[in-house]
Amino acid sequence: MSSWFEERRADKAEDAKQRRLDEDHRAKLRREERRADREEQREVKAQKRRDKAQRRQARAARREKQLTPGNVYRKGTLALVAASALASLPAQVMHFVRVSLMLLPLPFALEGAAWVMAAGVAYADERKLPGWVRWLLRALSMGAAGYAAHINYTYGAQTNASVAWGLAGVTVMGPLVFEIRQWVSTLSAAAVDPKKRAEAKARAKHERRRYSHHKDVVKLAWKLVSAAPYGELAFEEAFASAWEIKHGTRTPGMTPELHGQAHASRKALAAALDAANGSPISTRGRLLELLHPAPVSSLQAPGSSQATSQIPPGSERASNGAQKTSAKSPRMKPVPPVRRKGDTAPYHQAAKVAAAHTARKHTVNGHHH
Numbered sequence: 001m002s003s004w005f006e007e008r009r010a011d012k013a014e015d016a017k018q019r020r021l022d023e024d025h026r027a028k029l030r031r032e033e034r035r036a037d038r039e040e041q042r043e044v045k046a047q048k049r050r051d052k053a054q055r056r057q058a059r060a061a062r063r064e065k066q067l068t069p070g071n072v073y074r075k076g077t078l079a080l081v082a083a084s085a086l087a088s089l090p091a092q093v094m095h096f097v098r099v100s101l102m103l104l105p106l107p108f109a110l111e112g113a114a115w116v117m118a119a120g121v122a123y124a125d126e127r128k129l130p131g132w133v134r135w136l137l138r139a140l141s142m143g144a145a146g147y148a149a150h151i152n153y154t155y156g157a158q159t160n161a162s163v164a165w166g167l168a169g170v171t172v173m174g175p176l177v178f179e180i181r182q183w184v185s186t187l188s189a190a191a192v193d194p195k196k197r198a199e200a201k202a203r204a205k206h207e208r209r210r211y212s213h214h215k216d217v218v219k220l221a222w223k224l225v226s227a228a229p230y231g232e233l234a235f236e237e238a239f240a241s242a243w244e245i246k247h248g249t250r251t252p253g254m255t256p257e258l259h260g261q262a263h264a265s266r267k268a269l270a271a272a273l274d275a276a277n278g279s280p281i282s283t284r285g286r287l288l289e290l291l292h293p294a295p296v297s298s299l300q301a302p303g304s305s306q307a308t309s310q311i312p313p314g315s316e317r318a319s320n321g322a323q324k325t326s327a328k329s330p331r332m333k334p335v336p337p338v339r340r341k342g343d344t345a346p347y348h349q350a351a352k353v354a355a356a357h358t359a360r361k362h363t364v365n366g367h368h369h
Helices: 002-066 069-099 105-127 131-156 161-190 194-213 215-227 235-247 256-277 283-291 314-327 349-362
Strands: none
Touching: 002 069, 069 105, 069 131, 069 161, 105 131, 105 161, 131 161, 194 215, 215 235
């Protein structure tokens, strides 16, 4: 019986221990879940902050892009144009309606004509039409605006001079400001880098000089370009061909007269060199002199020579010879020179070939000329 109670008590203790372990595990899971929820919330808040910063940066970038001087100038001009049209139309409408109700469309036609012609100037600049087209459109635009300003001045003069001049000025201001905007845009588009501008200026100057100095060649080159299919022959190639036709050579700038002058200059230089050296200098002689120069005494060892000679100087020979003649015998002979290996430097192969060629030239069938 006691063993059953002990087992029962042990089972209860084990169950209590297991419940504690389960409770600890569930508490640990709840803590981990709360920790994960907090981390997730922090990540969501951080992402919201990042998104907000990105939106702020994007708005700043758009605002900076919109507030550039060029953009402000363009949009500000359009705002002034709209304000000018809105300020000038009511007075014109009231003026023409007072005359006749049938004239109601006339103020809209006048304003429309002024703005359409102003837009035509912009279109002509974009298409690079001739200048007279642009000036004609400008004249028509300002003429319509001037007529509308006159009507507004007449209507405003019934009140006082300030109203009259104000209405007339605001009527002309719109087309005038729009024309100034188009003029500035055209100048900005035509502006190029200073280096490119200098290069284009130098190229144009070169073309003018070429036409001035070689007018006949340039005309012939353009004829060759026009004779070829469109785009097949470049002007520079045509100019080279025309130069060859006119002067017989494709070398730029050279003519038969210049070739003759160069040949005469070479002959004069050769004659001057021959006169300076005392006699004509042949090419073979110069080659032999370069390939086999004469030995220099300063480079030789002391007491050595090309052919070692045992003959004493003239004065010593004379004195010694006299003494030996008187002392020994009158038939005493001088000692011949002794040649040693290496006394004479070997000749270069080119010098040997040149010497053989000279020998063949001066000998024909075993006879010397």
